[in-house]
Amino acid sequence: MSDTLTVSLETTRGDWDAFVASHPQATAYHDWNWREVFGPVFGHEPLYLAARRAGAIVGVLPVVGFRSRLFGKFFCSLPFVNYGGVLATTPEAAAPLLAEATRLARDRGAAHVELRHVARQLPEAPVRQHKVTMLLPLKESAEAQWTALDNKVRNMIRKAEKSELTSESGGAELLDAFYAVFSVNMRDLGTPVYPKRFFAAVLAACGPKGALHVVRHKGQPVAGSMTIVHADRVEVPWASALREARNMNPNMLLYWHMLKEVIARGGTVFDFGRSTPGEGTFLFKKQWKAEPVPLHWEYALIARDSPPDQSPGSGKFAMAIEMWKKLPVPVANTIGPLIIGNIP
Structure with missing residues (x-):
């Protein structure tokens, strides 16, 4: 041969x-x-x-x-x-x-x-x-991970736990709840949303390696995320929380919930996903002591x-982003999937 x-x-x-x-x-x-x-x-x-x-x-x-x-x-x-x-x-x-x-x-x-x-x-x-990924090496137990967090982060998690918030993990049965949060958050950010069938296809492609996570307040979803497992690493490619629930810190409970699950399964690295250095998502991930790795x-x-x-966040789209934020959610959810498939 x-x-x-x-x-x-x-x-x-x-x-x-x-x-x-x-x-x-x-x-x-x-x-x-x-x-x-x-x-x-x-x-x-x-x-x-x-x-x-x-x-x-x-x-x-x-x-x-x-x-x-x-x-x-x-x-x-x-x-x-x-x-x-x-x-x-x-x-x-x-x-x-x-x-x-x-x-x-x-x-x-x-x-x-x-x-x-x-x-x-x-x-x-x-x-x-122009981008970094944010990686957090995990401790051997949830207790050790909790101790490693700053007091400010621990206090925000405690506030979330005292705000009648609940957290859960699952698969396709949580897709509607996850998407209800994700689609509203994308509209608020001025970004066209992926269609729900995209996330259904991702879950199907990942099989048991993919999961959805939802935080609820009195039964209503207020934060949600997806995780994907690969080897000893768990990545969060998509996560969102509703702005009107921000004072309850649902995003803090969401991430703490995911971290505990990953540690319990023996994961050693938590990948917070892609960020632009200095922007809000970068600073949010940094407070968990995740470190940037250049891409x-x-x-x-x-x-x-x-x-x-x-990038839809580049300057030439600034006017379109501001206009998008003003759209009713049903309209954004109808038009968004027709646009987002053109943006890699």
């Missing part, structure tokens, strides 16, 4: 997932099942590239092809989530994966390929370092001279 490295779209779920499970830098989003989120929910094109040598996979790169009304055509690995990009056993396997993704992107008229890496994997590629979004530029800024 030839020792030449080849890259193609021809692979199987079993071979793909076996390689991902063996790779120390893999994330939950590299799993094959996520094809059923990117493709069916939003109509984008999943292109899952595998590099092989002597028949064995030595690298993979899942990319998603966009035809966006807002940003044109581009490739992303991976959109809507915090991580993605190349997984390879050697640098020699990584470069051909990007080269083939770039060729496919060029053939489809795409302007660039974006790879969402933690550490740099393609030193010659253009890069943006490196690397690019292959095809029909542009510099990496794009496609």
